[in-house]
Amino acid sequence: MLFYEIAFPLGRFNSETVEAALQGIGALSITFTDLGSTPVLEPQVGEVRLWSDTLVRGLFDQCSSPTHALAALSAELGTAITASARVSAVQDKIWEREWLNDWKSLRFGKRLWICPWSAAAPDDPNAIVIRLDPGLAFGTGTHPTTALCLEALESRCVAGRSILDYGCGSGILAIAGLKLGAAHATAVDIDPQALLATRDNAERNGVSTNLETHGVTLPLKPADCVVANILAQPLIELASLLTGACRPAGILILSGILEAQCASVMAAYQSGFVFAEVIKRDDWCCLHARRLG
Numbered sequence: 001m002l003f004y005e006i007a008f009p010l011g012r013f014n015s016e017t018v019e020a021a022l023q024g025i026g027a028l029s030i031t032f033t034d035l036g037s038t039p040v041l042e043p044q045v046g047e048v049r050l051w052s053d054t055l056v057r058g059l060f061d062q063c064s065s066p067t068h069a070l071a072a073l074s075a076e077l078g079t080a081i082t083a084s085a086r087v088s089a090v091q092d093k094i095w096e097r098e099w100l101n102d103w104k105s106l107r108f109g110k111r112l113w114i115c116p117w118s119a120a121a122p123d124d125p126n127a128i129v130i131r132l133d134p135g136l137a138f139g140t141g142t143h144p145t146t147a148l149c150l151e152a153l154e155s156r157c158v159a160g161r162s163i164l165d166y167g168c169g170s171g172i173l174a175i176a177g178l179k180l181g182a183a184h185a186t187a188v189d190i191d192p193q194a195l196l197a198t199r200d201n202a203e204r205n206g207v208s209t210n211l212e213t214h215g216v217t218l219p220l221k222p223a224d225c226v227v228a229n230i231l232a233q234p235l236i237e238l239a240s241l242l243t244g245a246c247r248p249a250g251i252l253i254l255s256g257i258l259e260a261q262c263a264s265v266m267a268a269y270q271s272g273f274v275f276a277e278v279i280k281r282d283d284w285c286c287l288h289a290r291r292l293g
Contacts, residue, residue, distance in 0.1 A: 002089065003060060003090040004059075006069060007056065007057045008055070008086070010054040010056050017077070018081075021073060025072040026069070028059045029058070030057070073085070104116070105119045106147075111124070111154065112150060112154040113127050114132055114172065148255050148286035151279075152227075152286055153180060162184045162186070163185040163225045164185075165185060165188065165228075166226065167188070168187035168188060170194070171197060171198025171211075173227050174198065175198075184212075188214050188220070189213075195214075199213055222246065222247045223247065225253070226242055226250065227253040228253070235256070235268070236268040246273075255287070258283055259284070261285075262287070273291055
C-alpha cells in the first residue's frame, strides 16, 4: 500500500484542535516534531508540551485524494495552514522497525555489549554480547536509565546469584545478568507484550533455560539482586514489595529516577537498605544499595 503525507507548521494553532481536524479527514497517524533544536524535558502529569517551532505531519492512505484532504483541512482550520502545507509520497515500510536501521552496537562497562542482530561482533575476545531485538517493549540500552542499570550489573559480581528484573520491558537487564553468569533470573512486567519479548530475546541469546517470566500478580520469590528500572512514584509505592524481594545482604539497583526525585526514592527504602552509590547521567539517577541482614 502507498501513502502520502501532509506536513505544515503548527504555528499559533492548538495541537488538540489540529489533531482532531486531521483525524476528521482520515489521517492514519499524526506526528508532532521539532522544526528547531529546542529540547522538551519530562512534562508534568496531564501536560502536553510541544516545541516553540513545531511541524505537524499527517499520514494518509493514497486511496484518498490529497487535493480533497487539503480542501477539507482548509475548511476546518483556514487557509493559513493549508497555504504552507506540503504533500509528499511515502513508501510503505515496517514502521515499528525503521528505527533499528540506525541502532548501533553499544558497550556498557568494560565488557558488556548490546548489539543488533545485523551488527558484526565486537573486536574484543572478552566481550559479553547480547543480541537484542526489543520489538514493541522498552529497553535497548540507548536510554540513560537502562545504560546505568547495565553498567551497575556489569560492575558487580552477579555470577552464581539470582536476579529479579521488575518491569523487564525487553528483558535486557535479566538477560544481561544471565550473560554475566547469574544462576537464575526472574523477569516481571505488567505488559504481556514485554513478557513475550523477554522470552523471545532470552531464547535467541541462549539463556532461556535459566529465565522465568511472570506478571505482577504473583508473589515475588526473593533474589540476590533486585533491579527495577521504572519510574520514581511506582518505585516509592513498591518499596515494601521490592524490599521483601531482596535477600539479606542482597543488591538493589533502582533507576528511572530524575535527579530531583532521588531523595524521595531513597527515603522510601532507607529502613531496609544501606545506599552505596548514586550515579547520575543526563538528569537521571541510578541508586545502588545493599539489603540489611
